[in-house]
Amino acid sequence: MRKIPNYFIRLFTICFLLFTIHYVYGIEAPSKVLAGDAPNDAGRNIVIHWQLSPSDSIIEGYQILRKAENETEMTAVGFMGKGRNSFTDDGTIDGVKYTYQVVAVLDSLQAPSELSNIAVSSQQWFHTERINVLFFTFIFTFLIIFYINRAKKGANLFVRKIAGLLAVDEAVGRATEMGKPILYVPGLTGISDVATIAAMNILGEVAKKIATYDSQLIVPNTDPIVFTVAQEVVKEAYTQAGRPDAFKSDSVYFVTDSQFAYAAAVDGIMTREKPATNFFMGYFYAEALILAETGASTGAVQIAGTDSVMQLPFFITACDYTLMGEELYAASAYLSREPLLLGGLIGQDWGKVVIVAILVVLTIIGLLTNLPVLNLF
Amino acid sequence: MKVRLPLFLVLITGILGALPFIIPHSIAQNFDNEFRNTVIRIIGAFSLVLGVGSIIRHHTYKITHKREHWQYSYVLLISLLISAVIGLFGGIDANGWLPTRIGSFNFDIQTLFTYIEVPLGATMFAMLAFFMASAAYRAFRARTFEATLLLIAAFIMMLGSVPLSNYIFPKLPSFAEWILTVPNTAAKRGMGFGISLGTLATSLKIILGIERGWLGGTK
Amino acid sequence: MTSVWEKLTKIDRRVIYFMLLVVIVVPLIFPFRLKPKPMPPVEKLFNYIDTIPEDKCLVVSVDYSPDTEAELHPMSIALLRHAFARHKKVGVLCMSLLGLGLAQDALTTVTNEFNSRAMSNADSIVYGRDYVFWGWQQPPLVPILGMGENIASVFPLDYYGYRTDSLPIMKKIKNYNDVAILVSIAGSAVPFWYITYAQTSFGVRIGAGSTAVQAADFYPYLNSGQVTGMMSGMKGGAEYEELVEERCNIFGRRKATDAMSSQTAAHIWIMITIIIGNIGYFAMRRRKK
Numbered sequence: 079m080r081k082i083p084n085y086f087i088r089l090f091t092i093c094f095l096l097f098t099i100h101y102v103y104g105i106e107a108p109s110k111v112l113a114g115d116a117p118n119d120a121g122r123n124i125v126i127h128w129q130l131s132p133s134d135s136i137i138e139g140y141q142i143l144r145k146a147e148n149e150t151e152m153t154a155v156g157f158m159g160k161g162r163n164s165f166t167d168d169g170t171i172d173g174v175k176y177t178y179q180v181v182a183v184l185d186s187l188q189a190p191s192e193l194s195n196i197a198v199s200s201q202q203w204f205h206t207e208r209i210n211v212l213f214f215t216f217i218f219t220f221l222i223i224f225y226i227n228r229a230k231k232g233a234n235l236f237v238r239k240i241a242g243l244l245a246v247d248e249a250v251g252r253a254t255e256m257g258k259p260i261l262y263v264p265g266l267t268g269i270s271d272v273a274t275i276a277a278m279n280i281l282g283e284v285a286k287k288i289a290t291y292d293s294q295l296i297v298p299n300t301d302p303i304v305f306t307v308a309q310e311v312v313k314e315a316y317t318q319a320g321r322p323d324a325f326k327s328d329s330v331y332f333v334t335d336s337q338f339a340y341a342a343a344v345d346g347i348m349t350r351e352k353p354a355t356n357f358f359m360g361y362f363y364a365e366a367l368i369l370a371e372t373g374a375s376t377g378a379v380q381i382a383g384t385d386s387v388m389q390l391p392f393f394i395t396a397c398d399y400t401l402m403g404e405e406l407y408a409a410s411a412y413l414s415r416e417p418l419l420l421g422g423l424i425g426q427d428w429g430k431v432v433i434v435a436i437l438v439v440l441t442i443i444g445l446l447t448n449l450p451v452l453n454l455f
Numbered sequence: 456m457k458v459r460l461p462l463f464l465v466l467i468t469g470i471l472g473a474l475p476f477i478i479p480h481s482i483a484q485n486f487d488n489e490f491r492n493t494v495i496r497i498i499g500a501f502s503l504v505l506g507v508g509s510i511i512r513h514h515t516y517k518i519t520h521k522r523e524h525w526q527y528s529y530v531l532l533i534s535l536l537i538s539a540v541i542g543l544f545g546g547i548d549a550n551g552w553l554p555t556r557i558g559s560f561n562f563d564i565q566t567l568f569t570y571i572e573v574p575l576g577a578t579m580f581a582m583l584a585f586f587m588a589s590a591a592y593r594a595f596r597a598r599t600f601e602a603t604l605l606l607i608a609a610f611i612m613m614l615g616s617v618p619l620s621n622y623i624f625p626k627l628p629s630f631a632e633w634i635l636t637v638p639n640t641a642a643k644r645g646m647g648f649g650i651s652l653g654t655l656a657t658s659l660k661i662i663l664g665i666e667r668g669w670l671g672g673t674k
Numbered sequence: 675m676t677s678v679w680e681k682l683t684k685i686d687r688r689v690i691y692f693m694l695l696v697v698i699v700v701p702l703i704f705p706f707r708l709k710p711k712p713m714p715p716v717e718k719l720f721n722y723i724d725t726i727p728e729d730k731c732l733v734v735s736v737d738y739s740p741d742t743e744a745e746l747h748p749m750s751i752a753l754l755r756h757a758f759a760r761h762k763k764v765g766v767l768c769m770s771l772l773g774l775g776l777a778q779d780a781l782t783t784v785t786n787e788f789n790s791r792a793m794s795n796a797d798s799i800v801y802g803r804d805y806v807f808w809g810w811q812q813p814p815l816v817p818i819l820g821m822g823e824n825i826a827s828v829f830p831l832d833y834y835g836y837r838t839d840s841l842p843i844m845k846k847i848k849n850y851n852d853v854a855i856l857v858s859i860a861g862s863a864v865p866f867w868y869i870t871y872a873q874t875s876f877g878v879r880i881g882a883g884s885t886a887v888q889a890a891d892f893y894p895y896l897n898s899g900q901v902t903g904m905m906s907g908m909k910g911g912a913e914y915e916e917l918v919e920e921r922c923n924i925f926g927r928r929k930a931t932d933a934m935s936s937q938t939a940a941h942i943w944i945m946i947t948i949i950i951g952n953i954g955y956f957a958m959r960r961r962k963k
Contacts, residue, residue, distance in 0.1 A: 118479050120484050156848075158851075202479050268499075280668075303502040311668065430648070569775070584694065585691045588940075597952055610945060617941050621708075643893070
């Protein structure tokens with residue numbers, strides 16, 4: 079057997095050592111490990127930031143170790159992939175002091191950082207990043223209350239004409255003349271939805287007119303709570319119109335909470351009872367066109383109002399009048415002409431003016447400069 | 456009292472519902488979660504009883520007074536009774552008190568739902584295609600300048616949302632995308648602002664007791 | 675006597691419905707395939723999922739019901755094909771009870787496709803290693819906010835009844851920090867919940883798959899970057915299927931693409947009826963003058 083030359087063995091050994099040395103000393107530890115309480119939370123979170131290891135491109139990632147003040151050993155609490163320089167430890171105990179260490183890991187090789195500063199997690203009572211929302215809510219509330227006070231003092235408040243609401247009287251009158259009922263569909267969402275509350279307000283005003291004209295009202299409901307509220311609203315409306323005897327509790331009833339079963343039921347009511355006027359007020363989903371088109375096929379006058387932007391195009395094509403978005407919310411003020419409600423409406427509009435003005439100003443500032451103040455919004 | 460108590464409750468719960476947005480502390484967050492996940496569900500469950508009572512009363516009245524189409528009220532009441540009994544006593548996967556399996560024929564509540572309710576719902580949803588066609592035919596008339604613009608935009612969108620547009624004019628899908636991205640987005644953002652502010656204002660008015668229509672009257 | 679022009683403005687709706695039925699059914703019997711051209715929102719979503727890092731996963735939220743299955747189910751299948759072809763880890767959950775069966779169907783369909791072609795264990799799609807099906811939790815706040823802290827605590831048992839934290843895949847998926855993107859496929863407002871709660875609170879990227887009607891609502895979010903990419907309607911699903919086939923070389927039944935022929939025919943018929951109605955309208959207007 080040929081003997082391996084000595085020079086070859088020496089050369090191989092040197093290469094092997096160089097490779098090993100490079101491999102071992104190729105991993106460097108991350109640096110500048112900073113730990114701090116996570117802001118604006120309910121506690122039990124500490125955020126750890128670090129500067130990436132110079133060997134970040136070759137390592138697997140970073141293991142995060144933690145030690146509480148009463149512990150002797152570091153415990154692994156998480157692992158982040160390479161290129162990541164922050165980690166949130168969500169298992170801390172409020173009030174306990176912790177230190178952290180971030181270890182760069184490559185296979186069995188590890189390069190630990192220096193220990194971080196001591197960090198303690200705690201709960202905050204105020205979300206500082208939402209101060210802008212609170213500020214504008216106060217501005218908005220102030221404007222509404224200001225105009226309500228002005229309305230109370232007898233100021234003359236102008237509200238533009240809304241065609242759909244002007245047509246309510248005419249629509250109810252038409253149904254009375256034809257001797258046919260009026261169908262009122264209060265939307266498919268629950269009472270916690272503002273659109274449904276607006277629908278209840280309009281129902282009250284419409285029911286008063288119906289009571290005065292002695293017409294018939296049908297109110298099928300898809301939500302049990304809305305059904306109970308609607309029944310009370312209609313009963314109260316009849317009482318206010320001086321016709322409590324004319325109220326029929328069966329005119330307001332619960333149908334089903336299933337979307338398309340409700341649509342089928344209302345379609346059935348429209349084709350059987352052939353109401354002269356249909357009101358669709360509230361939030362609607364895909365069944366909007368089914369209801370509106372079926373109503374159109376029966377020849378009814380249809381007045382719709384929804385804040386569901388998706389369904390507005392369908393109502394606009396299939397109905398005679400449509401209240402869009404906030405016109406629905408304004409309806410109760412518009413129909414009742416109560417000063418308090420009108421004042422609130424004006425205040426709301428001035429709030430919009432304020433927001434638009436801010437948008438225009440900030441857009442100009444944003445186009446011309448890059449001021450930090452823009453980050454507030 | 457009949458008016459003041461609900462108004463007071465609304466004031467308190469309205470404020471307590473809004474505060475967790477700016478108070479991250481666990482006291483506020485836990486109260487909010489408890490209220491949403493427990494209290495509201497309990498109220499909803501009780502109100503369902505009222506709803507079912509209403510539908511039974513409504514259709515029983517139709518039957519007893521022989522109103523028009525009273526026979527269908529029998530269908531409704533019998534269906535209601537059957538699904539209630541099967542749902543309450545049959546269990547899911549036929550493991551309740553009431554046997555809901557005869558050989559390989561299942562009639563447990565999941566089967567009823569999957570093979571009756573779901574196809575019926577899908578059928579109603581499918582009807583939208585037909586209603587859209589008739590609504591489009593009736594409504595898209597170029598009566599005014601704005602209506603003409605709407606008509607042109609509708610044509611572009613209808614063509615742009617099918618692959619045929621690539622063959623007619625390669626830029627057409629991009630133009631349809633532009634209509635969605637620019638004018639549509641601008642309009643939706645505007646409407647979104649208005650609706651959000653309207654919601655805020657209406658909520659404030661309800662919390663402060665100014666808007667009382669939901670109580671059953673404004674007085 | 676009604677003139678021809680007046681008749682054109684008053685075509686019986688039954689005629690319109692019947693012709694619509696014909697133009698929808700005939701292409702299904704005699705299909706013709708039209709190649710969809712992927713639009714930027716779909717490309718963005720595809721490209722982002724394509725470049726998900728190894729230590730992150732894709733979460734698919736199947737939030738639709740059988741009503742919208744025709745439009746949205748192909749999206750789920752295309753997404754899963756893409757993710758599995760690129761060996762991305764996948765977590766699936768549902769915000770809609772009715773979506774559970776559909777999610778199960780999509781997973782079964784796609785895993786069977788891949789496993790029937792697999793040559794080794796590494797090529798196979800194995801439950802618990804390559805994907806996990808968490809199931810359903812009462813929406814919206816409990817699962818959406820809870821997953822920001824610990825997914826296993828929101829879904830202690832997965833859909834099949836296994837302990838979630840015992841699955842190998844869950845060793846690497848703790849919370850939203852380990853989620854590259856969450857794609858919500860819904861015919862309702864569920865993606866908005868994810869944007870409002872998950873993205874605002876935890877910064878997780880959101881993608882959306884929606885019905886064509888609802889797609890317009892997502893463009894403001896797409897423009898502002900809150901939604902990384904989206905598929906809108908059946909065409910969006912067809913575009914994603916096209917990208918998956920073209921770039922991943924994965925071939926399977928393309929339901930959305932197959933349905934494009936019917937959709938095209940239906941749109942053309944609706945445009946024809948609108949043109950007929952307008953011809954009649956203008957002719958009558960001219961006669962009155």
